[in-house]
Amino acid sequence: MRCSKCMLCLLALLTLLALKVYIEWSSDPLWLKRYQEGHESETLTNPSASTFEPSLPANLSGRLGQPGAPATAYWNRQQQLFQALPRVGGSAAGDCQAWGKAAAAKIPDFASYPVAHRRFLLSAACRDYPWWVSGSVVPSCLGSDAPYLLLAVKSSAGRFGERQAIRETWGGPEHGVRLLFLLGSPRGEPGPDLGPLVEWESRRYRDLLLWDFLDVPFNRSLKDVLFLRWLAHHCPQVTFVLRAEDNSFVNIQALLKLLRGLPPASARGLYLGHVFDQALPIRTPKGPYYVPETFYAGPYPAYASGGGYVFAGQLAPWLLRAADRVVPFPIDDVYSGLCFQALGLAPQNHPGFLTNWPAKGKQDNPCIHQRLVLVQPRDPQETIRLWKLMQNRQDHC
Numbered sequence: 001m002r003c004s005k006c007m008l009c010l011l012a013l014l015t016l017l018a019l020k021v022y023i024e025w026s027s028d029p030l031w032l033k034r035y036q037e038g039h040e041s042e043t044l045t046n047p048s049a050s051t052f053e054p055s056l057p058a059n060l061s062g063r064l065g066q067p068g069a070p071a072t073a074y075w076n077r078q079q080q081l082f083q084a085l086p087r088v089g090g091s092a093a094g095d096c097q098a099w100g101k102a103a104a105a106k107i108p109d110f111a112s113y114p115v116a117h118r119r120f121l122l123s124a125a126c127r128d129y130p131w132w133v134s135g136s137v138v139p140s141c142l143g144s145d146a147p148y149l150l151l152a153v154k155s156s157a158g159r160f161g162e163r164q165a166i167r168e169t170w171g172g173p174e175h176g177v178r179l180l181f182l183l184g185s186p187r188g189e190p191g192p193d194l195g196p197l198v199e200w201e202s203r204r205y206r207d208l209l210l211w212d213f214l215d216v217p218f219n220r221s222l223k224d225v226l227f228l229r230w231l232a233h234h235c236p237q238v239t240f241v242l243r244a245e246d247n248s249f250v251n252i253q254a255l256l257k258l259l260r261g262l263p264p265a266s267a268r269g270l271y272l273g274h275v276f277d278q279a280l281p282i283r284t285p286k287g288p289y290y291v292p293e294t295f296y297a298g299p300y301p302a303y304a305s306g307g308g309y310v311f312a313g314q315l316a317p318w319l320l321r322a323a324d325r326v327v328p329f330p331i332d333d334v335y336s337g338l339c340f341q342a343l344g345l346a347p348q349n350h351p352g353f354l355t356n357w358p359a360k361g362k363q364d365n366p367c368i369h370q371r372l373v374l375v376q377p378r379d380p381q382e383t384i385r386l387w388k389l390m391q392n393r394q395d396h397c
């Protein structure tokens with residue numbers, strides 16, 4: 001008697017389990033559902049996050065979450081006391097190096113930091129680098145040449161295939177859209193000298209912004225600052241900027257549709273992408289995103305993943321001013337998030353931006369991509385295959 005009850009229970013449980021597996025297997029993945037729901041109810045135009053006009057208060061402690069008791073971690077403490085980085089120009093090189101030395105002296109265990117972290121902090125205030133190849137090979141972006149959407153893609157010298165795949169697919173000619181790649185020096189250390197090849201590429205395609213600094217991961221926020229400076233001076237009238245990586249895949253028509261559909265108030269302060277909220281610093285010393293406890297304490301503020309986010313072009317000069325007043329931080333998308341936050345702008349999450357896309361499997365389905373805006377990572381072969389599939393399958397989804 002007891003045992004038959006057990007069997008009945010077990011049977012019922014097994015049936016439920018099978019049912020659950022079947023439902024999950026047969027239906028769209030959860031994120032896609034959420035995306036579709038979000039899409040239908042237009043949650044992305046949430047006005048509370050986006051009608052803000054930028055501003056930059058004299059004391060950023062409140063905005064950057066560092067009020068109250070003096071912090072002990074370097075970044076948090078410095079942000080409480082911080083005025084601004086040394087001015088660019090004049091004796092800038094000496095000043096910025098002195099700033100780095102002074103910063104290092106404030107961290108008791110600085111000598112035990114990984115070499116990349118030490119190099120970062122020592123040169124973090126140096127933000128004045130010349131062009132590697134003259135920036136003038138990039139056509140004008142002023143007046144009637146101002147694009148509606150600028151695609152600013154971070155790349156590095158050796159990634160020729162990634163760049164070419166983007167030119168042949170989502171970054172190809174499109175009315176009102178302009179493609180640019182952001183690169184540091186093609187002379188790595190150590191490594192082959194890719195200078196002549198990159199110089200040829202630069203003249204052939206005229207889409208490379210090339211600066212003369214070491215192109216390493218911890219110089220990516222430097223790349224952002226130099227790009228913002230270029231943007232503020234050479235492309236001030238651009239309406240929107242997409243900051244992406246060379247392994248991102250963009251559904252350009254979906255992105256244009258999204259941007260054109262934004263209410264004007266939301267468009268002015270736009271900062272939108274795949275948002276990480278309350279992410280914690282990684283404390284394992286070997287990984288690329290390691291941040292020592294004596295350097296930064298607490299969770300990160302909400303920020304949009306560097307795999308791809310869009311922002312309003314008119315924010316460029318504001319972001320530049322903020323970058324002078326936010327203590328340097330080695331991870332580029334976190335640092336951008338901090339600069340937006342200094343301006344009082346919170347990132348808006350959009351479920352069509354997926355920057356930790358599952359590695360292999362059904363991600364090749366062009367119909368799924370038809371409904372997404374940006375996914376990452378994709379390699380050049382996948383990018384080209386997917387693009388072709390999407391062109392052919394447009395009406396069948």
Ligand SMILES: *[C@@H]1O[C@H](CO)[C@@H](O)[C@H](O)[C@H]1NC(C)=O
Binds near residue numbers: 060061
């Ligand atoms: C900024 O304000 C905080 C309190 O919110 C204060 O502790 C700090 O000293 C102020 N910083 C400066 C530079 O005035």
Ligand SMILES: *[C@@H]1O[C@H](CO)[C@@H](O)[C@H](O)[C@H]1NC(C)=O
Binds near residue numbers: 119212216219
């Ligand atoms: C960034 O580039 C500059 C200029 O080449 C270099 O001095 C600095 O060490 C680099 N930063 C890192 C973290 O390597």
